[in-house]
């Protein structure tokens with residue numbers, strides 16, 4: 275890889291019309307993707323939407339029926355070894371050899387990666403330290419919890435020094451704390467400049483760490499973009515601001531703020547505004563302007579869950595929009 | 599479309615790991631104990647009978663392999679029976695085990711081809727069996743030295759080494775079969791059951807069925823029966839049908855190699871015996887030539903079965 279020619283904007287994953295058919299049914303149907311270096315990209319969608327199949331095509335682990343895909347400039351169907359040397363993969367519900375220790379499991383894949391013995395030992399230690407498994411390095415994996423296995427899988431990707439980390443459902447089956455820890459580790463990968471592609475059907479868990487997401491539905495990508503952008507596109511607003519204030523004509527005043535698309539009066543002193551941007555400062559000014567007493571001002575991040583639910587609800591109903 | 603890089607990159611890594619797994623596994627220990635104890639029993643009987651029967655025999659050591667004292671079968675017959683069990687024991691969960699442990703996609707996401715995984719596993723299991731058989735071979739030679747007190751001659755050692763090699767090929771057939779079934783069936787238990795079924799069929803039922811089938815295919819001429827003889831056409835058919843079982847091929851090859859007086863395998867025709875001195879041993883080279891077709895048959899069976907699993911495995915979905 276030539277660092278000079280790889281600018282930040284040239285895609286490291288590039289797909290056009292990527293399709294996978296089983297018999298007559300296309301489980302991935304003509305998807306286009308461009309993922310740039312260093313971004314955390316989420317493939318989101320319900321089970322069976324085609325996320326895993328897309329990932330397997332990226333790694334050359336399942337046949338591509340039509341269309342094309344390039345990973346770091348290589349074709350995974352024709353040059354799978356080059357791709358697999360540079361891309362790390364954490365499969366859905368990853369498994370390890372239970373009779374071997376954590377370090378032994380990594381040593382095996384390290385050898386398969388072609389790492390020399392001395393290099394390998396150093397990298398294994400470093401990787402296990404990063405994911406917080408160094409103390410159990412010589413324990414059999416049979417004793418590991420689901421969260422520890424996920425972290426061991428991530429250690430494998432760190433050991434590989436992969437340029438792209440592909441994580442399939444990395445947080446499914448983890449308890450909330452383990453999920454937070456794991457998301458933190460993904461954040462560290464991003465900080466190092468590693469491109470992260472993750473799939474999930476748990477939208478709320480991953481929306482915070484994804485720079486952009488692609489929403490899958492039955493083999494199609496129905497929406498792509500940053501979460502706030504999608505919120506505006508689908509919900510008509512990216513932000514939901516709640517105001518608790520006493521005063522006359524507050525609702526009318528709030529509705530006049532530029533960017534606000536809707537104001538709902540929840541009770542005499544509570545209002546919910548949907549807006550394209552964070553309008554808290556303007557809301558405060560509006561309350562002060564009518565001599566109101568501002569008691570609380572809160573903002574909800576746009577929720578992928580809401581976007582998703584809305585999008586799929588609305589499709590058959592013909593795009594009726596309600597205030598959030 | 600040529601694939602980039604060597605298809606066998608990583609084979610040695612897989613080989614070393616699998617070999618270590620096999621050697622340290624409880625399963626292997628059990629199989630080995632089973633074989634060693636059964637073999638020891640057979641050898642004990644063989645040594646006893648050889649010590650009583652002190653008639654001079656130029657191939658005393660080889661008799662250790664082949665002599666059978668009712669009710670125990672000979673050492674070679676026991677191996678013919680147990681080698682498949684060992685091969686099945688090592689191969690029945692080779693591929694589906696990786697699926698079920700959910701390690702397959704993680705391993706195949708490393709820069710190797712599937713070829714390396716399958717080949718490494720096959721060679722490691724075969725090497726494990728080879729090591730066990732070599733240990734057994736040493737045991738026989740050692741016991742012969744101690745209890746019969748005769749140092750083995752060069753030809754005896756050579757013949758018994760041929761035995762070792764053919765036994766490994768024989769194991770190869772069963773190992774390929776077990777690995778094929780481990781690729782076909784996602785459940786290891788199913789693969790094991792089907793392998794064992796095939797094994798029982800070929801070792802126990804087929805020797806009974808083959809002659810019966812031969813009677814159907816080539817009904818014996820009643821004139822032979824009047825003379826109290828077997829119809830050679832029927833006998834040839836029975837023989838050829840029997841040879842579809844690797845057990846038969848192994849036994850025939852062992853007969854040729856370990857019993858030097860064997861002059862032909864299968865139904866004997868008078869013209870084959872013309873000029874032969876009955877009871878005189880064949881030279882080593884000729885015995886090996888006699889066992890050659892059977893050995894090639896075993897190797898071919900191994901390759902064909904392995905090729906099937908290879909093709910299946912290449913097309914298989916990696917996800918569990």
Ligand SMILES: Nc1ncnc2c1ncn2[C@@H]1O[C@H](COP(=O)(O)OP(=O)(O)O)[C@@H](O)[C@H]1O
Pocket residue numbers: 296301319320321322323324325326327328915
């Ligand atoms: N080997 C297969 N044969 C036929 N259909 C399959 C096969 N593998 C997966 N599918 C189908 O492909 C669809 C997409 O699956 P997948 O990519 O695993 O979805 P996701 O990862 O989004 O949950 C599913 O409907 C599944 O039933």
Ligand SMILES: [Mg+2]
Pocket residue numbers: 322325326327366442443
């Ligand atoms: Mg999936």
